[in-house]
Amino acid sequence: MPTNDNSVNIQNSAERYHHGDLRSALVEEGLKRLESGPAEALSLREVARNVGVSATAVYRHFPDKAALLRALTEVGGERIAEYFKAAMAKERTGKDAFNAMGRAYVRFALANPALFRLMMSPAVRGGATGEPDSQGMQMLVGALNDLSGGKMSSEEKYIRRLQSWSVVHGLAMLMLDGLVPHDDKLIDQVLESRIV
Amino acid sequence: MPTNDNSVNIQNSAERYHHGDLRSALVEEGLKRLESGPAEALSLREVARNVGVSATAVYRHFPDKAALLRALTEVGGERIAEYFKAAMAKERTGKDAFNAMGRAYVRFALANPALFRLMMSPAVRGGATGEPDSQGMQMLVGALNDLSGGKMSSEEKYIRRLQSWSVVHGLAMLMLDGLVPHDDKLIDQVLESRIV
DNA sequence: TTGGCATGTTATCAGCGTAAACATAGTCGG
DNA sequence: CCGACTATGTTTACGCTGATAACATGCCAA
The missing domain is CATH 1.10.357.10 (Tetracycline Repressor, domain 2)
Incomplete structure (x- = not known):
């Protein structure tokens, strides 16, 4: 077993309380939503929903909506x-x-x-x-x-x-x-x- | 008294049930709001409020928000x-x-x-x-x-x-x-x- | 082991666009 | 002149949004 495995342990992340890498997942989902509509039509709640997390979990990684958009x-x-x-x-x-x-x-x-x-x-x-x-x-x-x-x-x-x-x-x-x-x-x- | 006075009777329009020329007033107020912020920050309710009319009165003159914006x-x-x-x-x-x-x-x-x-x-x-x-x-x-x-x-x-x-x-x-x-x-x- | 901290959740709030039902008043035919 | 029709307003309500506060969970380090 390798000692320096810094990859995130995945194993059905939907069922675990802690997501593992929620920030990246939110950014990725945000980018995906930008492919099918303008940024004004992007809602934090929808992004959170699609990632399978509560609406307010986003605020643990971004102070507000603008911050997520900035990451995008x-x-x-x-x-x-x-x-x-x-x-x-x-x-x-x-x-x-x-x-x-x-x-x-x-x-x-x-x-x-x-x-x-x-x-x-x-x-x-x-x-x-x-x-x-x-x-x-x-x-x-x-x-x-x-x-x-x-x-x-x-x-x-x-x-x-x-x-x-x-x-x-x-x-x-x-x-x-x-x-x-x-x-x-x-x-x-x-x-x-x-x-x- | 002139017979062909087709100007709108003003007389303190705030107190009358019917506004007189609400459509124009809404457009004017919309333009004013565009001077102090982007169109995304323009809300129908705020426009209505500033004109002194209920939020849904707008819908007697415009089918939806996009229609008001189109008028602008x-x-x-x-x-x-x-x-x-x-x-x-x-x-x-x-x-x-x-x-x-x-x-x-x-x-x-x-x-x-x-x-x-x-x-x-x-x-x-x-x-x-x-x-x-x-x-x-x-x-x-x-x-x-x-x-x-x-x-x-x-x-x-x-x-x-x-x-x-x-x-x-x-x-x-x-x-x-x-x-x-x-x-x-x-x-x-x-x-x-x-x-x- | 245990306590703290990062990271989740639930409950709640105010504001938004919009639809439905109701109220008012100006207009037009009898 | 009067009554109904119609245009134009209001109230109420719904579901969505961004955001805050209080609470729950679980990883990590002392």
């Missing part, structure tokens, strides 16, 4: 970073890399609508102004900086960065909100030709 | 159209006109955050895909079409239109979500230099 956005940050990594792995040059990142950004948004919205929502990000410091955002900013040529002032770079982020973010939101049809080819076309 | 977006459509008209009145050439419209778009969003979000939210627009057919959107589309030169195919025009809308919409959302500081000069800079 952290997972979202990790996931979009994976999208970016995969996109960057193929394209290496500045322009191609940024285009790949842009596609990844929009596709992530379309693949995870509720989660993406949640990640961007100010209520859950604490209302603090400034770019999120997640790994994914840092990658995006890096790609944007690589993209802009060396002869620009730092202010010019900043404006370029904002322009690029705006196109990508705007396209993602417009598609998410059903104002523009979801169409992979369209994403490429909008992000490709670089004159606006 | 209609007012929003009229208001953004006014922004656009004012912007277009000054600048007439294609490029300047579009820049002016873009500034108006972003400024409207920043001046009416909750209302703007509501107007874009798919839940309230019935979930139908396609551009909203409000007067404001038609003006925006018109300006975008004017902007693109005559030598483009209609598909190219469409892509250009999407790109322009994406920058403007993206910048608005990023500022609204607190990811980019609210700064009038920044708006001009991002919308001005046309190479992305």
Whole structure:
């Protein structure tokens, strides 16, 4: 028998008084619910119910609903970073890399609508102004900086960065909100030709 | 005494059983509440309370909460159209006109955050895909079409239109979500230099 | 072994959207 | 002028929600 088995003992967790790893289970269930509806339609009670635990058990792991949602956005940050990594792995040059990142950004948004919205929502990000410091955002900013040529002032770079982020973010939101049809080819076309 | 006085008889409407023009009052109060918080934080009961009417009176004028919100977006459509008209009145050439419209778009969003979000939210627009057919959107589309030169195919025009809308919409959302500081000069800079 | 602490539960509260039944009053045909 | 119809209000009630307080359980360390 191994001495360092730190995995949680499962054995039909539904019947045990203590769940074992309730926090993770709540996060996982929360993510699952975000796949079938917006964050506003996510109720703590439903999450608890689906995990098989009382409604108020959630409060042993999260001070309130916003805290659970914040935990979900952290997972979202990790996931979009994976999208970016995969996109960057193929394209290496500045322009191609940024285009790949842009596609990844929009596709992530379309693949995870509720989660993406949640990640961007100010209520859950604490209302603090400034770019999120997640790994994914840092990658995006890096790609944007690589993209802009060396002869620009730092202010010019900043404006370029904002322009690029705006196109990508705007396209993602417009598609998410059903104002523009979801169409992979369209994403490429909008992000490709670089004159606006 | 005039014979054709079709104005509502006011006289201390709080004490009369019938309100007189409850529907308008509800819409007005709804708009006021949107000035101090997001649409998700707007409750029918609170609106009714502030208007001085019972909670369920709302249902004589709107089948459900979404219907009231939809009425608010209609007012929003009229208001953004006014922004656009004012912007277009000054600048007439294609490029300047579009820049002016873009500034108006972003400024409207920043001046009416909750209302703007509501107007874009798919839940309230019935979930139908396609551009909203409000007067404001038609003006925006018109300006975008004017902007693109005559030598483009209609598909190219469409892509250009999407790109322009994406920058403007993206910048608005990023500022609204607190990811980019609210700064009038920044708006001009991002919308001005046309190479992305 | 035992006592404390982390982690569950039950009971309860106020607020929400909404439906059903009832009340009031303005309008229109006789 | 009067009575019924209809539009528009109210009261009551239901089930859902987020959240707090008090109580129960069981793991772990002294």
